[in-house]
Amino acid sequence: MQHLDGNALAGALAEFFSFDVTTAIARCNGCGAVDEFARAIVFTSPAGTVVRCNSCDHVLATLVESGDRAWLGFSGVSAIEVRRG
Amino acid sequence: MIGRPSVPRSGWHPATVVANTPETTTAARLELDVDGWPGNAAGQHLDVRLTAPDGYTATRSYSIASAGPATGDTTRVVLAVDRVPDGEVSPFLVDVARAGDRFEVHGPLGAFFVWQPAAAGVAASAGDGEADAAGGPDAAGGPDAAGGPVAAATRPVQLIAGGSGVVPFVAMAQAHADAADATPFRLLYSVRTPADVFFAPEFERLAAASAPFRLDLVYTREAPAGWPTPPARITREALAEAVLPTSDAPLVYVCGSTGFVERVASWLIELGHDARAIRTERFGGT
Amino acid sequence: MSFITRGFGGRSRERDDRLPPGQTLVHDFPVLSAGPTPEVDTAEWELRIVTEGATHRWNWDEFNALPHEDVNTDIHCVTHWSKLGTSWRGVSLDTLFENVESQFDFVMAHSYGGYTTNVPLDELLDGQAWVVTEFDGEPLDPEHGGPARLIVPHLYFWKSAKWVRSLVMMPRDDPGFWEQNGYHIHGDPWQEERYW
Ligand SMILES: Cc1cc2nc3c(=O)[nH]c(=O)nc-3n(C[C@H](O)[C@H](O)[C@H](O)COP(=O)(O)OP(=O)(O)OC[C@H]3O[C@@H](n4cnc5c(N)ncnc54)[C@H](O)[C@@H]3O)c2cc1C
Ligand SMILES: [Zn+2]
Numbered sequence: 001m002q003h004l005d006g007n008a009l010a011g012a013l014a015e016f017f018s019f020d021v022t023t024a025i026a027r028c029n030g031c032g033a034v035d036e037f038a039r040a041i042v043f044t045s046p047a048g049t050v051v052r053c054n055s056c057d058h059v060l061a062t063l064v065e066s067g068d069r070a071w072l073g074f075s076g077v078s079a080i081e082v083r084r085g
Numbered sequence: 086m087i088g089r090p091s092v093p094r095s096g097w098h099p100a101t102v103v104a105n106t107p108e109t110t111t112a113a114r115l116e117l118d119v120d121g122w123p124g125n126a127a128g129q130h131l132d133v134r135l136t137a138p139d140g141y142t143a144t145r146s147y148s149i150a151s152a153g154p155a156t157g158d159t160t161r162v163v164l165a166v167d168r169v170p171d172g173e174v175s176p177f178l179v180d181v182a183r184a185g186d187r188f189e190v191h192g193p194l195g196a197f198f199v200w201q202p203a204a205a206g207v208a209a210s211a212g213d214g215e216a217d218a219a220g221g222p223d224a225a226g227g228p229d230a231a232g233g234p235v236a237a238a239t240r241p242v243q244l245i246a247g248g249s250g251v252v253p254f255v256a257m258a259q260a261h262a263d264a265a266d267a268t269p270f271r272l273l274y275s276v277r278t279p280a281d282v283f284f285a286p287e288f289e290r291l292a293a294a295s296a297p298f299r300l301d302l303v304y305t306r307e308a309p310a311g312w313p314t315p316p317a318r319i320t321r322e323a324l325a326e327a328v329l330p331t332s333d334a335p336l337v338y339v340c341g342s343t344g345f346v347e348r349v350a351s352w353l354i355e356l357g358h359d360a361r362a363i364r365t366e367r368f369g370g371t
Numbered sequence: 372m373s374f375i376t377r378g379f380g381g382r383s384r385e386r387d388d389r390l391p392p393g394q395t396l397v398h399d400f401p402v403l404s405a406g407p408t409p410e411v412d413t414a415e416w417e418l419r420i421v422t423e424g425a426t427h428r429w430n431w432d433e434f435n436a437l438p439h440e441d442v443n444t445d446i447h448c449v450t451h452w453s454k455l456g457t458s459w460r461g462v463s464l465d466t467l468f469e470n471v472e473s474q475f476d477f478v479m480a481h482s483y484g485g486y487t488t489n490v491p492l493d494e495l496l497d498g499q500a501w502v503v504t505e506f507d508g509e510p511l512d513p514e515h516g517g518p519a520r521l522i523v524p525h526l527y528f529w530k531s532a533k534w535v536r537s538l539v540m541m542p543r544d545d546p547g548f549w550e551q552n553g554y555h556i557h558g559d560p561w562q563e564e565r566y567w
């Protein structure tokens with residue numbers, strides 16, 4: 001088991017979004033913490049990636065990748081704040 | 086956009102190895118020519134994707150050591166890769182890759198673990214709630230309470246690296262020197278032995294440049310002859326002595342293996358550094 | 372725009388006729404977990420089966436007093452590796468469900484650490500699933516799911532919940548953690564039921 005910073009997901013998330021999601025601010029459904037995605041804790045494994053809140057460990061997001069398909073879940077995020085350019 | 090370094094747009098690009106040279110006893114420096122590279126800010130990384138003949142692919146992240154102006158006028162990108170024994174990708178990059186080989190890179194990536202000189206127009210931290218930490222705690226607790234830009238470019242910078250974790254910092258220190266930026270820069274660098282120092286000649290040059298930069302090395306296994314302290318793993322006390330004091334309210338960047346980053350970051354908090362002023366880049370492993 | 376990189380093969384990928392489609396053989400035992408390894412003290416450990424009417428509980432000593440079986444089986448991971456002839460020791464779900472009454476046909480396995488996975492009850496009975504506490508004659512390592520994990524070898528290995536804590540009966544086949552996030556609701560390796 002390895003864990004990284006949310007920042008390390010910049011590449012994987014760039015496949016889904018046209019902006020850098022790692023600098024967006026997300027609110028955790030578990031504890032209400034509001035923080036940059038880049039500061040979340042990322043657990044990587046070949047089975048999938050789980051992003052957890054750095055305050056309460058709640059699962060914020062999941063990423064499953066397989067060849068030409070990928071699944072991105074934001075089950076633990078109530079909202080993200082995106083800066084307009 | 087205010088508040089974040091403006092970084093070039095990321096994309097997939099074909100990269101050709103220009104040179105692969107030994108960097109330390111276990112690591113190599115890879116100079117790449119990346120077709121269509123849009124430039125990068127100091128501290129960004131890229132993802133390397135290797136494809137096997139049966140279509141199998143493996144993707145890994147690597148920090149970018151080169152900090153060419155983020156204007157896309159150079160296609161040269163420098164990486165430094167440490168060999169992880171039994172690893173899938175790093176032994177290939179260190180031992181097998183040679184001039185002329187090609188693979189894909191996705192980048193530049195990440196606008197969080199980035200430092201840019203004031204001259205770049207956007208301060209490293211303006212508007213993200215860290216700049217005001219110098220003046221007092223962030224009352225709202227949110228990361229964005231501060232609002233507009235503040236003169237944060239002169240906020241002192243403390244870099245802390247373990248092993249290959251120094252790669253993004255050579256880019257930051259180079260950007261700092263290239264801009265003749267007046268921000269105080271300090272790098273605390275933990276290595277096993279003198280032969281394990283990445284970018285030794287570059288750091289020597291940077292220390293001699295006009296931009297204020299100081300390198301503090303910590304040897305964990307073997308120190309050079311005459312070194313004042315015996316080799317030892319970094320401790321909380323050694324850290325307290327070697328990093329900029331909390332009264333300077335430095336921005337602190339920590340990079341290296343996950344275990345190293347975790348130890349250092351928790352000590353920094355115990356020493357009273359503001360959690361919001363600490364940025365971490367965990368490379369994995371233990 | 373993918374192109375082959377000279378000299379790159381990746382980790383060796385060994386095929387074998389006994390393997391389901393798309394699987395390759397491993398000899399070690401890769402650890403797959405997407406969170407911190409929960410530390411579960413056997414003094415506090417408890418296994419529960421929860422139905423609409425009752426909760427059945429076993430503490431560590433009670434569980435160890437149940438009849439145990441040796442299980443020798445192949446396991447197949449959704450990430451394309453299979454391991455042949457693994458040996459485990461534990462309690463059959465037939466034993467655990469002996470006195471359990473429920474109208475419901477589906478089970479949600481819950482783990483210490485918060486993960487869940489769904490399995491139909493009829494795929495857990497008749498010698499198809501066990502709660503095991505030993506691997507290769509040794510107590511199960513925490514990183515491989517110790518002190519106790521579920522094994523359901525005929526389904527992809529993510530269904531074999533590590534650190535299992537309760538089996539909760541449910542009226543519908545609701546998706547568990549990974550099943551909500553891209554994985555197949557059922558997970559039969561011979562049908563390659565990997566993802567939605
Ligand atoms: C944002 C980011 C930037 C990075 N930048 C660099 C860089 O500039 N230079 C560099 O050399 N590496 C860097 N890394 C690490 C790199 O991405 C790979 O993890 C590393 O090269 C190992 O890959 P591998 O395929 O050889 O090993 P794998 O096959 O992935 O792993 C083999 C074994 O080694 C362990 N392991 C994985 N990563 C590490 C590690 N970093 N240290 C020790 N053990 C490990 C694994 O747990 C596993 O058991 C960076 C990582 C991130 C997330
Ligand atoms: Zn939280």
